[in-house]
Amino acid sequence: xxxxxxxxxxxxxxxxxxxxxxxxxxxxxxxxxxxxxxxxxxxxxxxxxxxxxxxxxxxxxxxxxxxxxxxxxxxxxxxxxxxxxxxxxxxxxxxxxxxxxxxxxxxxxxxxxxxxxxxxxxxxxxxxxxxxxxxxxxxxxxxxxxxxxxxxxxxxxxxxxxxxxxxxxxxxxxxxxxxxxxxxxxxxxxxxxxxxxxxxxxxxxxxxxxxxxxxxxxxxxxxxxxxxxxxxxxxxxxxxxxxxxxxxxxxxxxxxxxxxxxxxxxxxxxxxxxxxxxxxxxxxxxxxxxxxxxxxxxxxxxxxxxxxxxxxxxxxxxxxxxxxxxxxxxxxxxxxxxxxxxxxxxxxxxxxxxxxxxxxxxxxxxxxxxxxxxx
Ligand code: CUA
Numbered sequence: 001x002x003x004x005x006x007x008x009x010x011x012x013x014x015x016x017x018x019x020x021x022x023x024x025x026x027x028x029x030x031x032x033x034x035x036x037x038x039x040x041x042x043x044x045x046x047x048x049x050x051x052x053x054x055x056x057x058x059x060x061x062x063x064x065x066x067x068x069x070x071x072x073x074x075x076x077x078x079x080x081x082x083x084x085x086x087x088x089x090x091x092x093x094x095x096x097x098x099x100x101x102x103x104x105x106x107x108x109x110x111x112x113x114x115x116x117x118x119x120x121x122x123x124x125x126x127x128x129x130x131x132x133x134x135x136x137x138x139x140x141x142x143x144x145x146x147x148x149x150x151x152x153x154x155x156x157x158x159x160x161x162x163x164x165x166x167x168x169x170x171x172x173x174x175x176x177x178x179x180x181x182x183x184x185x186x187x188x189x190x191x192x193x194x195x196x197x198x199x200x201x202x203x204x205x206x207x208x209x210x211x212x213x214x215x216x217x218x219x220x221x222x223x224x225x226x227x228x229x230x231x232x233x234x235x236x237x238x239x240x241x242x243x244x245x246x247x248x249x250x251x252x253x254x255x256x257x258x259x260x261x262x263x264x265x266x267x268x269x270x271x272x273x274x275x276x277x278x279x280x281x282x283x284x285x286x287x288x289x290x291x292x293x294x295x296x297x298x299x300x301x302x303x304x305x306x307x308x309x310x311x312x313x314x315x316x317x318x319x320x321x322x323x324x325x326x327x328x329x330x331x332x333x334x335x336x337x338x339x340x341x342x343x344x345x346x347x348x349x350x351x352x353x354x355x356x357x358x359x360x361x362x363x364x365x366x367x368x369x370x371x372x373x374x375x
Pocket of ligand 1: 153154155156193194195229230231232233234236237238240
């Protein structure tokens, strides 16, 4: 029976007027489409896909996502349903090889509709996203405080500076922020393109050599989150992760003051040449925790409790520092790829500390590490 129908159709097809096989199943298709749409939207909205919202910006960003889900799932389902239906209904049966249906020429009305609907939708969604971004990036009202933080990306670590801190600029390998204060990040890169991202804040932007990019967040939750590099930047990209800690304003002020006191004790990295003994170690400690502007802070990648750093891209120095001679320490800093600690990869640590640190700075760093290991 089936074969008879088929041969009839094939015969008609050859005459160029192949009839459609049965009626189009509009009703079952609509039911399937509605069910699939409901499931898709429910999965998008009910499942908690995102990390915690740790900045005031996060809620608006998540709302943009939800609106996009609600508007795009129905169209995705519509297109997918029609494509799958056509594949199933109009597939080539045995004996139909090389046959083709009648040619369909353009339909102006249809083309206008399927161009206009996506265009209107796209313009509406883009405008909505643009307005949201403009709102959440708005500068705080006059008189409201704003904290400026300079972020520098370098293979393969971030360093941070607080240029407007009362009592003098502060550099740090760790990002500490006060809660409920608008923070403006000014972001730079020294070598290749990186991307400064804190998923819990929902904001990210490229760090591009030669220009300064920026975004604002207002941290709204106490805690520690990851600073992530979101742009493939070399062999150490996956390890370019640090920590941001959001604390109360009082603790933030106390931390800044402590940093400033430490910095002053070691004032003038350039004076490292004349310094000796305790001064030298203090300069080394500052270099370790802050870098010197050209050399990345060691603490961005290495945890060392004496320096208060917790970087994890490189070996934890609290565990491995004991028993090194000054010569071995110097070699490990200027020629890091000569011997790689177990579990770590060659090429992660910058191999240019011999150039980015002056000789006295290098000596101060080695003195500090030696004295710390002996503590
Ligand atoms: Cu820096 Cu990826």
